[in-house]
Amino acid sequence: MLGDFNAILHNGEKRGGPRRGDSAFLPFKDMLESCEMLELSSKGNPFTWGGKRSDMWIQSRLDRCFGNKNWFRTFPASFQEFLDKRGSDHRPVLVRLFKITEEYRGNFRFDKRLFNQPNVKEVISQAWNGIHSQNRPLVLEKLKNCRSALSRWKRENNSNSLTRITQARAALKVEQSSAFPSTEVVWTLKNDLCKANQDEETFWSQKSRAKWMHSGDKNTSFFHASVKDNRGKQNINQLCDVNGNLHKDEATKGIIAEAYFKELFTSSDPRSFEDLFADYPSRVTDGMNTVLTASVSKNEVREAVFGIRSSSAPGADGFTGFFFQKYWSIIGSQVILEVQSFFLQGTFPKEWNFTQLCLLPKKKNPVKMSDLRPISLCSVLYKIISMIMVRRLQPFLSDLVSPNQSAFVTDRLISDNILIAHEVVHGLHTHRTVSKEFIAIKSDMSKAFDKVEWNYVKALLEALRFHQKWVQWIMFMITSVSFSLLIN
Numbered sequence: 363m364l365g366d367f368n369a370i371l372h373n374g375e376k377r378g379g380p381r382r383g384d385s386a387f388l389p390f391k392d393m394l395e396s397c398e399m400l401e402l403s404s405k406g407n408p409f410t411w412g413g414k415r416s417d418m419w420i421q422s423r424l425d426r427c428f429g430n431k432n433w434f435r436t437f438p439a440s441f442q443e444f445l446d447k448r449g450s451d452h453r454p455v456l457v458r459l460f461k462i463t464e465e466y467r468g469n470f471r472f473d474k475r476l477f478n479q480p481n482v483k484e485v486i487s488q489a490w491n492g493i494h495s496q497n498r499p500l501v502l503e504k505l506k507n508c509r510s511a512l513s514r515w516k517r518e519n520n521s522n523s524l525t526r527i528t529q530a531r532a533a534l535k536v537e538q539s540s541a542f543p544s545t546e547v548v549w550t551l552k553n554d555l556c557k558a559n560q561d562e563e564t565f566w567s568q569k570s571r572a573k574w575m576h577s578g579d580k581n582t583s584f585f586h587a588s589v590k591d592n593r594g595k596q597n598i599n600q601l602c603d604v605n606g607n608l609h610k611d612e613a614t615k616g617i618i619a620e621a622y623f624k625e626l627f628t629s630s631d632p633r634s635f636e637d638l639f640a641d642y643p644s645r646v647t648d649g650m651n652t653v654l655t656a657s658v659s660k661n662e663v664r665e666a667v668f669g670i671r672s673s674s675a676p677g678a679d680g681f682t683g684f685f686f687q688k689y690w691s692i693i694g695s696q697v698i699l700e701v702q703s704f705f706l707q708g709t710f711p712k713e714w715n716f717t718q719l720c721l722l723p724k725k726k727n728p729v730k731m732s733d734l735r736p737i738s739l740c741s742v743l744y745k746i747i748s749m750i751m752v753r754r755l756q757p758f759l760s761d762l763v764s765p766n767q768s769a770f771v772t773d774r775l776i777s778d779n780i781l782i783a784h785e786v787v788h789g790l791h792t793h794r795t796v797s798k799e800f801i802a803i804k805s806d807m808s809k810a811f812d813k814v815e816w817n818y819v820k821a822l823l824e825a826l827r828f829h830q831k832w833v834q835w836i837m838f839m840i841t842s843v844s845f846s847l848l849i850n
Contacts, residue, residue: 363399364427364442364457366411375408375423379415399428402457406444410453425455435605438621439614460611470509470680475523475561476516477688485511487692501700501743502713504693505679523561530555596722602729619721622731645762654754658705663698664690666749670742677741678716686742701746714743 369390373381410425427442434440437459445454476482489511490504534551537543600608601615609615646654667690670683686693704710721734728734740748755762759771769776789796 363397363429364455366425366452368424370423376420377409377422378418378420394428397428398430400430400434401442402427402429403441404444405441407453408444410444410455411451412447413451425452427455427457435603436607438603438617439609439611460609460614470513471676472512472681472685474564474684476512477684478557478561479519482512482515483689483692485515486689490692490696501693501696502711504696505681509680523558526558527555527562530558598721598723598728598734600729601731608729619719619731623719623736646758650758650761654758658702658750660698662750662753663701663746664694666746666753667694667697667742669749669753670745675720675739677739677744678718679713679741681742683742683745697743697746701743701750704747705750710743710747714741714747716741717744 367390369387370376371387371391376382404426408423408426409421410423412419412421414420425444429437429440440457440459443456443458445456447453486508489507492507530551534548534555537547537551598615600610601618602608603618604621609618667683667686670686672682672684672687674683676682686697700710718739719736720739721736724733724735763771768774768778786800787802790800790802791797
């Protein structure tokens with residue numbers, strides 16, 4: 363529905379003039395609710411009508427566009443744009459079915475090449491130790507200041523290694539072609555050219571994420587080709603929505619991905635499962651709990667920081683583990699203070715938990731969300747806390763994790779359960795004794811069991827235990843992981 367409705371939903375959609383009573387808005391609201399209509403997202407000035415009444419200038423949101431659920435399924439990226447007035451007292455309303463491709467604006471990413479640049483350490487130190495407000499956590503504000511300072515330094519200095527290579531080559535050519543070339547100038551230009559080439563190699567090596575090369579000749583052209591190849595493999599040209607329509611617009615693909623994950627992670631039965639696990643014995647002893655809840659030392663925080671892979675992809679703030687490790691002498695004390703504060707208070711700023719989802723194709727030319735594998739790019743601050751918790755849990759995992767669970771523990775492989783399940787099922791089909799004395803039950807637990815289903819499983823086990831003494835093992839294959847349960 364698009365047009366001049368000559369009605370508003372509340373007094374906030376009107377400027378100037380006397381306020382209206384709530385009853386004046388009910389007919390318009392009832393119509394929208396009955397038709398299950400929602401307004402499209404908008405761009406521009408929403409007060410589409412303006413006019414003079416008596417001595418007052420009044421503006422109202424009279425012209426707009428609404429759509430129902432079927433509309434948004436078909437055109438998930440549609441929006442309304444309010445244009446400028448041209449002779450009329452109403453603004454034209456333009457409905458776009460697809461979002462306009464906006465100019466790409468790159469995000470901040472800490473570049474390894476900055477580490478060897480002059481005065482960068484001083485710039486970071488000044489930004490980190492500058493004046494800060496007390497309204498928000500210091501680490502977040504300090505990182506923001508460092509981000510701004512580094513961006514400003516890159517604009518003021520010639521940090522583009524390819525540009526420096528071109529300039530150094532041109533200057534070296536001019537100097538060597540002169541009648542009396544200066545040896546000192548030539549040596550300086552050659553030195554600048556070598557540094558620029560090294561920075562260029564570092565840049566493409568960082569972008570290629572080649573983990574197998576630790577030393578030797580760093581071939582820039584190889585890294586460049588590797589980056590181009592990865593971009594081609596990981597490119598998502600189009601995505602299919604729930605109605606089977608293909609979309610190539612970046613904004614629309616983002617909306618499709620968002621809707622997919624919202625549906626995937628929304629529970630249809632959000633109840634508490636505490637009663638189902640009430641009879642489970644506690645595996646954590648008092649001695650374990652004392653070690654796990656002990657105060658976090660400065661050395662633990664430092665070991666966690668330097669245990670993070672420096673070349674791992676950064677989170678939303680753009681800072682990698684490399685930045686934290688190389689400038690730990692500047693930033694370490696404040697990071698330690700706030701990490702220790704989390705383990706004392708149990709909370710940290712929500713920005714620490716901001717995570718970027720990167721979609722990696724499972725096959726060539728993916729078109730469905732099921733063809734993509736999401737990975738989470740967490741901030742270094744979040745990784746520090748998780749690393750500390752993991753290192754404290756590691757010594758107790760062999761005691762906490764059941765022997766039937768073949769993952770998460772050293773010297774155990776998740777593939778072992780697959781092999782065991784395969785052999786058991788094979789034995790049921792081929793071995794006469796096994797087929798008579800064993801039984802396999804497959805339970806799909808990708809969705810949470812409700813209480814009735816759990817009671818059914820318990821009743822089944824009791825029946826097997828009471829009536830068929832010869833049953834010794836029952837195999838539960840939970841999605842891709844299986845484990846065995848002994849029946850006495």
